[in-house]
Amino acid sequence: FDVVDLIRTKRDKGTLSTPEIDWLIDAYTRGFVGDEQMAALAMAILLNGMSRDEIRDLTLAMIASGERMDFSSLGKPTVDKHSTGGVGDKITLPLMPLVASFGVAVPQLSGRGLGHTGGTLDKLESIPGWRASLSNEEMLAQLDSVGGVICAAGSGLAPADKKLYALRDITGTVEAIPLIASSIMSKKIAEGTDSLVLDVKFGSGAFMQDIALSRELAKTMVDLGNDAGVRTTALLTNMNVPLGLAIGNANEVRESVEVLAGGGPADVVELTLALASEMLRLAGQPDADVAAALADGRAMDSWNAVIRAQGGDPTAPLPVARETTTVYAPRAGVLLRQEALPFGIAAWRLGAGRARAQDAVQHAAGIDLHAKPGDTVTEGQALFTLSADEPSRFERALSSLEGAWEIGDAGAYEGFGPLVAE
Ligand code: URA
Secondary structure, three states: OOHHHHHHHHHOOOOOOHHHHHHHHHHHHOOOOOHHHHHHHHHHHHHHOOOHHHHHHHHHHHHHOOOOOOOHHHOOOEEEEEEOOOOOOOOHHHHHHHHHOOOOEEEEEEOOOEOOEOOHHHHHOOOOOOOOOOOHHHHHHHHHHOOEEEEEOOOOOOHHHHHHHHHHHOOOOOOOHHHHHHHHHHHHHHHOOOEEEEEEEEOOOOOOOOHHHHHHHHHHHHHHHHHOOOEEEEEEEEOOOOOOOEEEOHHHHHHHHHHHOOOOOHHHHHHHHHHHHHHHHHOOOOOOOHHHHHHOOHHHHHHHHHHHHOOOOOOOOOOOOOEEEEEEOOOOEEEEEEOHHHHHHHHHHHHHOOOOOOOOOOOOOEEEEOOOOOOEEOOOOEEEEEEEOOHHHHHHHHHHOOOOEEEEOHHHOOOOOOOEOO
8 A cells, every 4th residue: 555545535535444544554553654644644534534434443453553451361350441531530549449349350551641631640659659560460460369450551552552642642633533532442442351431521621622522532432342342331521620629649649538538529429439330330230339338448448459559558648749829719709610621731830740751740739629610709718729849830820720710699600510411
């Protein structure tokens, strides 16, 4: 095949065949198709879309570029969750031990943050001693002994996607449903989980702001999973407002531990329980009482075991930032708005996220919210606190929060929609 012909086909709204897609992904992985050619193709796909067959072929070709894992030796069902990413989205932390406490295996291959959405591995690395990199053998052994694992996806899993995702990131081609769906699902199918629950975000802090596009992304991924033999379902959830009260890394671990102790913010608890019920339903336990496992300490026991198994000390103090600054309510009223995206960008500018893949994150940096939309506030009440190791970061963080929140009269509050849309 000639890659220029394939680019022209997608440019002119044509369809690529299975052998063409197989050849393309193999040639790109091995360096025979250049980044500039793949970037042109990615842009043509973003603009003109792909058929369902093309998306399936692309996903299968990316899986075939690397290894496939196999958990069948465990002798228990495996179930995973994937979120398309949000602000303050620490749900994996309480969810994984909660589900594992029901005797199913939860292999959470996770990533690091890039841009304003945080990464689960970055959050957990604020726990002293905790290790993100495990060999496949260590991962299997831990799933067998404690039932859950959160670790970095090894470089052998869908290498074509790693290369393509890095290219999309710098060419404005991330936001294409065929490319997002094949990217996420190639890794999840190659991972070898029996079942998968997708948490697809909609709203201002999500990839897809529009709920109709989020629904299309969810449906595309659900079809890809089920066609490949992975029992897959999706929840559509609200990312107009940050999840919970903590945005950052160490503070999100702290909040997750509160949830595991039976407390924590209502929205984090609600989403954790909804996803846990769905995961256990797919794993054959439709009647699991997930709230009871949070209340009676089973989920916390499971968390302590998983953190220890990866070298972490769950009792060690978490890092605290050197500097803080708090923003106070200029008037009394109701908090009308608190927009996820600018709060995510502000936390990122404080050092909680990274601009380039090789940057380090500052684990104690972030934002703690003291009120949520709909809350009544008094004049002078603390609204949120920014934390950073370097006070020079506050100015840029605060500038991204201008206009991101609003206090008004009680009657003006319009809500921000249900947390779980379906
Ligand atoms: N996460 C991924 O892994 N890939 C995408 O394309 C988007 C989000």
